[in-house]
C-alpha cells in the first residue's frame with residue numbers, strides 16, 4: 001500500500017484554518033496569559049525528562065483542534081503505521097524507511113543485533129587498547145571520513161555527549177577541501193590512528209577522494225598489510241569497501257532502508273561508540289526508541305513531534321513564516337543546527353507532491369540558529385525587532401553536568417527571559433521611544449529537558465525526526481528521497497574533467513566558462 005496522496009489545501013480542515021487565520025492575524029494576544037490563567041498549563045506536554053511549553057504561540061484551542069483535524073484528514077495515523085511497519089514509503093527510491101528499526105528493542109532484527117554486537121566488540125577493543133596499531137601501540141585518535149549523513153549525526157552526537165567521552169580523540173574529515181584535511185592530518189600519528197570510512201553508497205566523490213588521500217598518507221609509514229589495522233569501513237556497499245582495500249571483517253554493514261540523514265543509529269554511529277562507549281550509545285538508542293513509542297501511541301494532541309509539526313505548519317503555511325530557528329542553551333549542542341539542516345531541509349525541500357504534481361503551497365522549512373546565549377549577542381536583534389516572523393525552539397537543560405550552578409543559573413535566566421521578552425515585548429512598559437519599542441508576540445516553543453544524557457539526546461533527535469516526517473505527510477511530499485542533490489554532482493563531475501584537461505570548451509554556461517578560464521589561467 002502506498003502513502004495517502006492528499007492535497008492538504010483541499011481538505012476541510014485547511015479551508016477552516018484559512019478562515020480561522022483571518023481572525024487570528026488581527027489579534028495581538030500578549031495578554032492572553034492574564035485572560036486565561038490556565039494557558040501555560042493547557043499548552044504543554046510533559047513526557048519523561050521533557051517539558052514542552054508551547055503556550056507562547058499564536059494559537060487558541062480552536063487553532064489546535066483544526067490543526068489536529070488536518071492531521072486526521074491527511075491520514076497521519078495510517079502513514080505512521082506504514083512507516084513503522086516497513087512499507088516502502090520512500091516510493092521514488094522503492095525503499096522502506098526503517099531507521100526506527102535500528103532502535104526497536106522490543107523486536108531487534110537479527111542483522112541489526114549482529115551489527116550492534118560487532119560495533120560493541122570493536123569499539124571496546126579500541127577503547128581498552130587491546131586493538132594495536134602496526135607498531136604495537138594502542139589507538140589514540142579516531143577519524144571519521146564521511147560527509148552528509150555519514151558525518152553530521154556522528155559529529156553532533158560526539159560533541160553533544162562530550163561529558164561521557166573517554167580518552168580517545170575523535171576527528172571528522174568531511175569536506176573535500178584539502179587544506180581542511182591537511183589541518184587534521186598534521187597532528188596525527190599513523191601508528192596510533194584509526195580511520196573509519198563512512199559512506200552508505202561508497203560512491204560519494206568527496207569521501208572516496210579523501211579516503212584515498214588519507215590511505216596514501218598512511219602508506220608513507222605503514223604497509224598495505226598494516227592498512228587492516230587502521231582502516232575500517234561502514235557501508236551498505238560492501239563490494240565498494242572491499243575494492244578500496246578493506247577486508248570483509250573490517251566492514252560494518254548498513255541496510256538500504258536506513259536513509260543517510262537518519263543513519264547515526266546504525267553502524268554509521270561507530271565513531272560515537274568509540275567516543276562514548278557502547279553502553280552510552282545503546283542508551284541513546286533507547287531514548288530514541290522511547291520517543292518512537294510516544295510518537296506511535298500518544299494521542300496527537302499530546303504527541304510532542306505531532307504538536308511541534310502542526311505548529312510549524314501553522315506558521316509556514318498560514319503566517320507565511322520564511323524560516324524557523326532552533327536555539328539550544330547548551331554549548332554541547334553547538335552542532336545541532338547543521339545536523340537538523342540536513343535532516344529537515346534535505347527531507348522536506350520538495351516542490352512536487354506525492355502525485356508528481358507541482359505544488360502551489362509552501363513546504364520545507366528553513367532551519368537555522370546557534371547556541372544560546374551567544375545568539376542573543378548576534379542575531380536576536382532581528383528576532384525581537386526585525387520585520388520577519390521567526391518561530392523559534394528554545395532547548396535548555398535544568399541541570400548542568402559539571403555542577404557550575406552559578407553559570408547555569410545565568411544561562412537559564414537568559415533562556416527563560418528571552419522567550420518572555422519575545423512574547424511580551426514592551427507593551428506593559430509604557431515605552432514611548434519607537435526605537436526602544438518591542439512588538440512582542442513572537443512565537444516560541446520551550447523544550448526543557450532535565451539533563452543532557454545519552455538517553456535524553458536520543459529522544460530529542462527522534463522528536464525532530466518524527467516532526468519532519470509529520471510535516472512531509474501533511475505537505476503530501478516524499479520526505480525520504482533527495483534527488484535535488486544529484487544535478488550538482490553530475491555537473492561537478494564534468495567540470496572536474498574540464499579542469500583536469502584545462503579545457504573549458506564544453507562548459508555551456510557563459511558565466512561558469514568565464515570563471516573557469518580565470519581559475520585555469522590564474523588571471524586575478
Ligand SMILES: O=P(O)(O)OC[C@H]1O[C@H](O)[C@H](O)[C@@H](O)[C@@H]1O
Pocket residue numbers: 146147148149150198199200201202203204207260261346482485
Ligand atoms: O553516505 P554516503 O553514501 O557517502 O552519502 C553521503 C551524503 O551524500 C548524498 O549526496 C546525500 O545528499 C546525503 O543524504 C548523504 O548523506
